[in-house]
Amino acid sequence: MLEIKDVHKTFNAGTINEKVALNGLNLTLNDGDYVTIIGGNGAGKSTMLNMITGVFPVDSGSILIDGEDITNLPEHKRAKYFGRVFQDPMTGTAADMQIEENMAIAARRGKARTLGFGIKKAEREEYKKLLATLDLGLEDRLTSKVGLLSGGQRQAITLLMATLQHPKLLLLDEHTAALDPKTAAKVLELSDKVIMENHLTALMVTHNMKDAIVHGNRLIMMHEGRVIYDVSGEVKKNLKVSDLLAKFEEVSGNEFANDRMMLS
């Protein structure tokens, strides 16, 4: 459903800060894939997600979703395809707006925004029910400003918002990295639940190798702007953190010789 073909992206090209972020990235997702992505700092994980969602243009290559070429579509026009949760809990929600207002905005992702009421009465009831499933007591705080909530609460709401309008692809960019371990576990559990219940295709970037193994049906490792390891099914289930660490050390040590070996 998602095809990334030979995408290149270099930041600050021609300057001393030149950084090749994506270097001939290829990736094809199948419907229903729940892919975890790992890789070291600067491997291109977040860049990949930002490139998919159009935060910045690519230098070359193409991105297709269900066969439609979206490579040159501006960010707000592609938004209808994607639900996103960001690393920074502040990014996914508008702090100055109420919980229900945030949700109403997300519920209209990909739709024309009219001069009709921003929130309809029936929506409120629906949001209340959805918030109750989070078990964070937010269902009684519909009109609270999101800025008053904790990072974990904001991530949980962002997750709901990302799926209010069924996304073709859910993108989770280290969305638990800024949370305390207990909250992180809860948000992760919630992510699994949301993905299962809505039969979503999802990409989840994580720094935690154990999470990468436990969650999803497919795992990819990125290094220097490319996918260098891609496993799914039983092989993925039986992975151990030590296996991943070994792979990781191999590529960081002597990358080029090992790329091919690891894909076999």
Next chain:
Amino acid sequence: MMGFLTALPGAIAQGIIWGVMAIGVYITYRVLDLADLTVDGTLGTGGAVLVMCTIGGMDIRFAMVMAVLSGCLAGLATGIFHTFFGIPAILAGILTQLALYSVNLRILGNKANQTLSVMNYDLMISLRYIHKSIVIGAVFVVILIAVLYWFFGTEMGASVRATGSNAAMARANGINTDSRKILGLVISNGIVALAGALLAQYQGFADVNMGRGAIVIGLAAVIIGEVMFGKIFKNFALRLAAAVFGGIIYYIAITLVLRLGLNANDLKLFSALVVAFFLGIPYWKSKVLPKQKKA
């Protein structure tokens, strides 16, 4: 003291007019989180268009509409500079403001000012009829706040607020943030031009310099309103009303210090210092009370 009391109604009338202007500033400064300096030019544009249209024989109501539309155009120019040209908002506003000086002179028939006497034209407000002016001004304020309250509650209005609150979130939810910034600037400058049109009627002339420092007065009104009423006025309509009250309080304060002997030529210096002081209050508060969360 008696002098001050007799001057009080005039201060309130002027404060209401500048309160309308402050509502326009609130849209950009608070809702969109942009400092838009276009308004120094737009206020004059609104006044100039109103005066020339009225002198040209247009009904005062239509002249008001024309003034508002001229302000919207000015906002559109700044919006295009900001989004399409990628110029930072402050600079984009300064560019339009500079351009408007020439435009305003043109509108005024290449004169620095044009008079509009209430004796010859059927004006809505005038300093000759201060009490009536206060009532009419208040009616304008109430209608304006009601319309804005409705608009910012719509899907479209909410998308403008989201753009100002968190542009990344807005784009992730499919909102074209560039078009929403332009829309906000158009609305804001339309309102400022309305204030200019009211001011020109009130004082009986339009002057090419009438908007000089308007942004400072508008900001003063917004900030004074927030500092004085922020704790109790949480609702959006009340926050806009607070900006109007801020404008009134500002003009009462100005009237008082003039009575107390401040040289009128030092007024702009005084205004700038007052605004700087009020802008500093939230910052100092955050320094002294670091644990307090921003509401």
